[in-house]
Structure formats: C-alpha cells, structure tokens
Amino acid sequence: MEVKAHSEPEMMKEKQARHERCATEEVKLAATAITLNVQLRPSDMPLHMQDRALRCTRSFLDGIKSHPNPTHLARALKKEFDSLYGPAWHCVVGTSFGSFVTHSPGAFVYFSIDSLSVLLFKTEVQLVTEPGA
Secondary structure (H helix, E strand, O other), X not given: OOOOXXXXXXXXXXXXXXXXXXXXXXXXXXXXXXXXXXXXXXXXXXXXXXXXHHHHHHHHHHOOOOOOOHHHHHHHHHHHHHHHHOOOEEEEEEOOOOOOOOOOOOOEEEEEEOOEEEEEEEOOOOOOOOOOO
C-alpha cells in the first residue's frame, strides 16, 4: 500500500477549504434561523442536526391551528431525533424553565421560536445488567 505524503502548503490549503465550508454552513444555518423566525442560543451540535431541529420545530408549529402544546412538540422532536440519530434524546419546551443538564458531546441545542424555548439534548445510554446474570 502506498502512502502519499502531503506537503505543508497542500495541508494548509485543505485546512482553509474546510474552514470555508464550515463558515458557509454557519451562514446557511443563520439564514435558516432568520427565515424560520428562530433565535439560536448556545449549542454543541453539528450544523446539519441543528438545521433539522429548527425545521422540524417550525413544521410542527405551522401544522397546528390552535395554541401550540409544548408537550406535543417536545414529544415530536424527541421521536424525530431518536429515529434519526439513535436513542436517549430529551426535549424540554416551554415559555419559562431553568435547566442544568449533562449531554453527550455534539448533542445539545437550545433555541427560541415564536414564544417558545426549546432545549434538545442526548445522553449516553448504558445497558444495566443485574449482578450474577
């Protein structure tokens, strides 16, 4: 097997290209947030997953005719993220709440949309076995 060595200028160009792609993705997410009337808060989540959370939330809210039920929205987001990204997602939706959570790396987003705040995060799931089993 042949291993190709990259020169320092090639590595710098590659790093710059990755940086530019990331910046472009951040601009796209910001544009999506503006379009969907979302205020992004702190996050530790890949941009494509944040985009999914924002779009799912807006779609849910636009699909109801009455006052939004925060519990229904939280359940819908949790189910969507559990099915797409694996189990153990948690979602809190409301107009006023405090939180202090531990989350898996790359699996936390907090945003406001209309009058609601949304906290979506994932925790690690570990199988618990009974002693002697």
